Amino acid sequence: MTGTAGAPGRNRCIAVLGGSFDPVHQGHVALARLFAGLLRPDALRILPAGQPWQKNGLQASDRDRVAMLELAFGALKSPSLPVTIDLQEIERNTPTYTVETLRALRKELGARTSIVFLMGADQLRKLDSWNEWRELFALANLGVATRPGYDLAQEALPPVVAQELSTRLATPDTVRLLAHGKVCLAPTLDVDLSSSQLRAALQSGADASALGMAQVLDYIQQHNLYKN
Numbered sequence: 001m002t003g004t005a006g007a008p009g010r011n012r013c014i015a016v017l018g019g020s021f022d023p024v025h026q027g028h029v030a031l032a033r034l035f036a037g038l039l040r041p042d043a044l045r046i047l048p049a050g051q052p053w054q055k056n057g058l059q060a061s062d063r064d065r066v067a068m069l070e071l072a073f074g075a076l077k078s079p080s081l082p083v084t085i086d087l088q089e090i091e092r093n094t095p096t097y098t099v100e101t102l103r104a105l106r107k108e109l110g111a112r113t114s115i116v117f118l119m120g121a122d123q124l125r126k127l128d129s130w131n132e133w134r135e136l137f138a139l140a141n142l143g144v145a146t147r148p149g150y151d152l153a154q155e156a157l158p159p160v161v162a163q164e165l166s167t168r169l170a171t172p173d174t175v176r177l178l179a180h181g182k183v184c185l186a187p188t189l190d191v192d193l194s195s196s197q198l199r200a201a202l203q204s205g206a207d208a209s210a211l212g213m214a215q216v217l218d219y220i221q222q223h224n225l226y227k228n
């Protein structure tokens with residue numbers, strides 16, 4: 001499960017993408033790909049949430065969500081970027097709090113590794129609702145990408161989040177060097193897709209081919225998912 005050692009003399013950087021992935025879509029892969037380019041991390045961890053407490057339950061099983069993640073992220077995997085699916089949040093069997101996951105990752109990866117938790121702008125816009133949200137900065141950096149419909153401008157953020165960010169904004173190079181505490185904004189992502197949109201299309205029997213990845217859509221069809 002751990003990343004590669006990285007080049008000698010260079011600190012390790014692990015990018016982490018958490019989500020419900022119910023199901024995974026191209027927006028998730030594009031977010032990971034964007035930060036893989038910006039940060040050149042030594043590894044990417046995908047963390048399917050076990051019990052995403054701010055959501056109204058999950059529709060697909062853990063097993064199906066993980067199988068779809070494997071299909072979707074297979075193409076991003078390369079010798080220089082190992083991609084692993086980390087099952088710890090599913091196995092924990094309690095409401096999924098990122099702060100707990102980051103504590104476990106910090107313990108596993110050591111004090112010097114740069115951990116960068118990736119998210120879309122929608123999550124930054126409600127970061128102050130997360131469990132122990134200020135503690136996140138003591139454990140990891142954040143990499144936040146734009147998402148259509150969610151303004152990343154300072155005025156659009158809750159004032160406490162904007163205030164917290166004001167001293168933490170940093171370039172990708174700084175973020176990959178420092179273990180935690182910085183935030184890197186990527187303003188160029190423009191993928192207007194969501195799992196809800198995809199679920200709604202699948203449920204209504206509409207053509208979902210523009211919304212999902214072909215290999216994931218095949219899996220959904222073969223396993224008869226998201227019909228109701």
Ligand SMILES: Nc1ncnc2c1ncn2[C@@H]1O[C@H](COP(=O)(O)OP(=O)(O)OP(=O)(O)O)[C@@H](O)[C@H]1O
Nearest residue numbers: 018019020021027119120123147191193194195196
């Ligand atoms: N189109 C997108 N652009 C940028 N970030 C995204 C996009 N879709 C999802 N993300 C980010 O990926 C992470 C996991 O998202 P999640 O699995 O909840 O997907 P979702 O599409 O937001 O789901 P739902 O529609 O069910 O709320 C979150 O940090 C979210 O902000």
Ligand SMILES: O=C(O)c1ccc[n+]([C@@H]2O[C@H](COP(=O)([O-])O)[C@@H](O)[C@H]2O)c1
Nearest residue numbers: 018019020049052096097098099130131
């Ligand atoms: O820690 C929290 O309280 C918390 C609250 C909301 C979301 N998160 C995490 O943010 C990621 C995206 O969440 P979601 O609900 O959009 O799938 C996922 O890893 C969640 O566990 C975490």
